Amino acid sequence: MTVTLSEIYCNETALYLSMMIESEEVFPPVREQNGKPVIDILRSDISFSYREDFLSQGNYLDGKFLNSRTYVGILRINLEETKWNGEKADASIQIPENFTMSLKIHEITGHLPEDFTGKVPEKAACCEKDWKFRGEWDFTVEVTKDNTKTVTKELALTDENGMGICSVTKTPFEISLNLYDPEARYAAVVLDAEGNPLSPGGFVGSEGEYAIGEQDISTIYVYVCDAAEYMDELKGYYWSDTYKEQKKTKTFKELLDERALYQQAVQFDK
Structure with missing residues (x-):
């Protein structure tokens, strides 16, 4: 499974990453919510050059399938309400105009349809209600804050x-x-x-x-x-x-x- 980041946007409250996930095999079945497939990145490590002790609370994708092997979506990382070391972010923490973000994804999760009774591919770890692809997808990207589009x-x-x-x-x-x-x-x-x-x-x-x-x-x-x-x-x-x-x-x-x-x-x- 290949993960590609194609676009980055950041303002004072959130950082958005356009992401493409391509699978060598057909994706397992995925439940839809509000007409969109429910795929999450619940296990990841995120750090910023201006603040390394970021505590990720789990991140949910918003997107769609282009075909049976390709998913595109937006990963949103909340910067305004972010918790640092389990505590609410200090309002005095300022997001710099330019910084580096490191993102390490450990797991990509899809939620199975409620009436699903079949089998998922062997490479996908399957729980009762979802499937998981585990790996190490590492990214280091330069981010420039842009409030002009907000x-x-x-x-x-x-x-x-x-x-x-x-x-x-x-x-x-x-x-x-x-x-x-x-x-x-x-x-x-x-x-x-x-x-x-x-x-x-x-x-x-x-x-x-x-x-x-x-x-x-x-x-x-x-x-x-x-x-x-x-x-x-x-x-x-x-x-x-x-x-x-x-x-x-x-x-x-x-x-x-x-x-x-x-x-x-x-x-x-x-």
């Missing part, structure tokens, strides 16, 4: 107590919301320019992070809904088996336009 826009999607969505930030790889909802009253929803929900994909971090992938985010539609109403009634409308037929009468966006507490369209340059 855009933040203030939003007016808060209640009288200031709870809701305060702003939205776009990078080349994700949309993230600045949420303030200590009482868990609300649910945030983001649709792309075509009215399709953005997916959290494989990114992990704070609530309100969405992978862009190949979706059109020249315009996004941001909604704040009552949390209970969204979970009990609205969310299932889009994900139901009958949505293709239902949207002929009412799209998910039209439903949210009617039922959301707050909403706002946000435009970004293509």
Whole structure:
């Protein structure tokens, strides 16, 4: 199995690596979540020239298969909420403009479909719910911080107590919301320019992070809904088996336009 890094992007909060994984054999079956294969890099060593005691919490890929032997995805490494030696990162730690990152991958994991009953290739260690390819894939790369591709826009999607969505930030790889909802009253929803929900994909971090992938985010539609109403009634409308037929009468966006507490369209340059 060959791993290739093709693109690197870093801002003040995260580092993104475009990664291609090529297998000599056909990949074993992989479960999908939100329409994307669930492949993780849970065992890796990461260090930076400005801070070597980085504690990796496990990293999840967001991507797709190009064919049965090739997977491409984005590895996101959170720099803002990173824990150092088990403690929350010191706010005084500044990310330099240029630094070196060392990445050693020990294991690539794929999660099997829930109804899978077959066999996986002998080279893949198989557990009850996943398969693993073990090895040593080592990289040392030079990183240059670039904030010019990060855009933040203030939003007016808060209640009288200031709870809701305060702003939205776009990078080349994700949309993230600045949420303030200590009482868990609300649910945030983001649709792309075509009215399709953005997916959290494989990114992990704070609530309100969405992978862009190949979706059109020249315009996004941001909604704040009552949390209970969204979970009990609205969310299932889009994900139901009958949505293709239902949207002929009412799209998910039209439903949210009617039922959301707050909403706002946000435009970004293509």
